[in-house]
Amino acid sequence: MALVAFKTKxxxxxxxxxxxxxxxxxxxxxxxxxGNHHALxxxxxxxxxxxxxxxxxxxxxxxxxxxKTLNRMVDLVPNVKTSGAIExxxxxxxxxxxxVEELRTRVGMVFQKPNPFPKSIFENIAFGxxxxxxxxxxLIHETVEKSLRQAxxxxxxxxxxxxxxxxxxxxxxxxxxxxRSLALEPDVLLMDEPTSALDPVSTLKVxxxxxxxxxxxxxxxxxHNMQQASRISDKTAFFLNGEVVEYDDTYTIFNNPRDHRxxxxxxGRFG
Amino acid sequence: MxxxxxxxxxxxxxxxxxxxxxxxxGEKVIPVLLFLMAAVxxxxxxxxxxxxxVETFTFFKQISIAEFLTxxxxxxxxxxxxxxxxxxxxxxxxxxxxxxxxxxxxxGLAVAIYLSEYASERVRKLMKxxxxxxxxVPTIVYGFFALTFVTPLLRAIFPSLEMFNxxxxxxxxxxxxxxxxxxxxxxxxxxxxxxxxxGALALGATKxxxxxxxxxxxxxxxxxxxxxxxISRAIGETMIVSIAGGSTPTxxxxxxxxxxxxxxxxxxxxxxxxxxxxxxxxSIYAVGFTLFLFTLAMNMLAQRISxxxxxxx
Numbered sequence: 001m002a003l004v005a006f007k008t009k010x011x012x013x014x015x016x017x018x019x020x021x022x023x024x025x026x027x028x029x030x031x032x033x034x035g036n037h038h039a040l041x042x043x044x045x046x047x048x049x050x051x052x053x054x055x056x057x058x059x060x061x062x063x064x065x066x067x068k069t070l071n072r073m074v075d076l077v078p079n080v081k082t083s084g085a086i087e088x089x090x091x092x093x094x095x096x097x098x099x100v101e102e103l104r105t106r107v108g109m110v111f112q113k114p115n116p117f118p119k120s121i122f123e124n125i126a127f128g129x130x131x132x133x134x135x136x137x138x139l140i141h142e143t144v145e146k147s148l149r150q151a152x153x154x155x156x157x158x159x160x161x162x163x164x165x166x167x168x169x170x171x172x173x174x175x176x177x178x179x180r181s182l183a184l185e186p187d188v189l190l191m192d193e194p195t196s197a198l199d200p201v202s203t204l205k206v207x208x209x210x211x212x213x214x215x216x217x218x219x220x221x222x223x224h225n226m227q228q229a230s231r232i233s234d235k236t237a238f239f240l241n242g243e244v245v246e247y248d249d250t251y252t253i254f255n256n257p258r259d260h261r262x263x264x265x266x267x268g269r270f271g
Numbered sequence: 272m273x274x275x276x277x278x279x280x281x282x283x284x285x286x287x288x289x290x291x292x293x294x295x296x297g298e299k300v301i302p303v304l305l306f307l308m309a310a311v312x313x314x315x316x317x318x319x320x321x322x323x324x325v326e327t328f329t330f331f332k333q334i335s336i337a338e339f340l341t342x343x344x345x346x347x348x349x350x351x352x353x354x355x356x357x358x359x360x361x362x363x364x365x366x367x368x369x370x371x372x373x374x375x376x377x378x379g380l381a382v383a384i385y386l387s388e389y390a391s392e393r394v395r396k397l398m399k400x401x402x403x404x405x406x407x408v409p410t411i412v413y414g415f416f417a418l419t420f421v422t423p424l425l426r427a428i429f430p431s432l433e434m435f436n437x438x439x440x441x442x443x444x445x446x447x448x449x450x451x452x453x454x455x456x457x458x459x460x461x462x463x464x465x466x467x468x469x470g471a472l473a474l475g476a477t478k479x480x481x482x483x484x485x486x487x488x489x490x491x492x493x494x495x496x497x498x499x500x501x502i503s504r505a506i507g508e509t510m511i512v513s514i515a516g517g518s519t520p521t522x523x524x525x526x527x528x529x530x531x532x533x534x535x536x537x538x539x540x541x542x543x544x545x546x547x548x549x550x551x552x553x554s555i556y557a558v559g560f561t562l563f564l565f566t567l568a569m570n571m572l573a574q575r576i577s578x579x580x581x582x583x584x
Contacts, residue, residue, distance in 0.1 A: 104473055111466060132475065180470070181474070
């Protein structure tokens with residue numbers, strides 16, 4: 001069963017092959033330390049636009065650290081040091097003249113636990129627009145609706161836009177947070193285990209959403225759920241102890257891994 | 272064998288407990304004791320309020336409520352033409368409260384935001400105890416500070432300021448309530464979860480945008496409550512105003528002249544030589560009751576605000 005599903009997927013990728021895809025993120029010899037703890041070791045990865053890249057690996061392997069480095073949220077941790085470079089569309093994100101606010105506006109992020117603002121549903125989405133100086137009321141209204149539709153939550157909230165976002169269920173809150181990121185029309189969407197706090201039905205909805213979003217956005221998703229990675233991603237990177245063990249097409253990683261550690265992990269021998 | 276013995280020992284000890292009814296008598300006494308303690312504070316409060324009400328009634332038998340509320344002069348000591356209009360004392364209290372709030376609210380909020388959002392752990396550890404010291408200074412010391420330091424300083428800048436005025440004690444009352452605003456507002460800000468802050472930063476918000484548009488509104492209920500409580504404290508403040516504000520009841524809105532607040536009038540009468548049973552004696556209860564209603568209303572307002580704006584994280 002599973003094999004058949006993978007095969008159809010491989011076919012689909014082949015059909016799309018002629019499309020020229022540019023690199024959005026190019027990580028070059030990137031190292032990261034938390035104090036003395038060497039959390040990322042010599043990472044080299046290239047990620048293409050309008051693809052879903054999954055990052056898998058056991059707890060503490062650095063996958064979450066890596067995705068937080070991509071929009072420099074990792075800066076919030078005290079005593080963080082980095083070396084090497086991560087180029088976002090050719091610009092080094094660690095360089096002084098690439099403001100972290102600009103990077104985070106271009107690259108959206110969805111967190112492990114839904115974290116809506118204690119504001120109304122409408123204001124949650126409008127927040128990003130407002131802080132970036134967009135005042136046109138019509139544009140704000142249109143963008144709020146468009147983002148909520150894109151995040152497949154519009155029908156559930158359209159009659160209660162001005163109610164608190166805290167009244168929504170966990171799954172709805174997470175889709176609201178996705179909509180909040182989409183309102184800024186980001187280039188890339190980073191998702192850090194976005195379904196780990198959700199029930200299976202909400203998880204399915206978010207996964208379907210990711211499939212829709214990949215038409216327009218590049219998505220990098222950290223997941224501890226290997227079925228999820230195999231279901232939704234085009235490329236998969238396997239992290240272990242702060243290193244990238246293997247990075248390839250998802251089909252290859254799950255059916256024909258080159259490294260025995262990858263095989264051990266995906267077959268459930270550890271992790 | 273040994274372990275078996277040990278087990279039997281435990282069992283036989285427990286057996287004794289089972290036979291003695293298991294729970295010691297203390298277990299039943301404790302809630303009674305605790306209730307009595309709680310009752311003491313409730314009874315005291317009721318007693319104070321009752322005394323206040325009874326004596327206030329006595330006052331209003333001699334002076335009508337209408338005169339108390341509508342007359343514009345407060346001359347209780349005049350032998351020929353005594354007048355009991357509370358307005359000048361109210362105006363005095365409001366002038367001090369206003370100046371104190373203008374001083375304390377912006378500074379208090381700025382410090383709270385600084386400590387919660389910007390200060391490093393080291394700075395926070397240094398500043399919090401200093402603020403606590405400030406909160407622990409006796410108000411009589413603040414009063415001297417106002418009279419002997421702030422007033423001369425202000426008069427050097429504004430020569431038209433009288434020795435006793437509203438500005439100097441107002442500012443110093445403000446300084447007194449700053450620690451209260453800082454401490455409660457900082458608690459409110461710190462209880463906003465970091466995940467919410469990260470959500471804002473991840474959208475490209477600057478630190479200030481995150482603080483001002485997400486953390487601050489989220490903490491608003493606690494912040495508002497802290498302000499109202501602090502203002503209520505300013506209304507009730509006595510020593511600073513008695514020392515540096517003078518004792519001239521006046522309904523004038525002039526901030527540069529001597530004034531009298533409700534509390535400093537009460538001090539004046541209770542330390543002076545108004546005989547027991549005189550109208551002047553009873554007047555302090557009426558003024559005290561008015562003050563009580565003020566602070567009670569403020570405290571209830573604070574509670575309502577914190578319930579109304581409560582954000583659940």
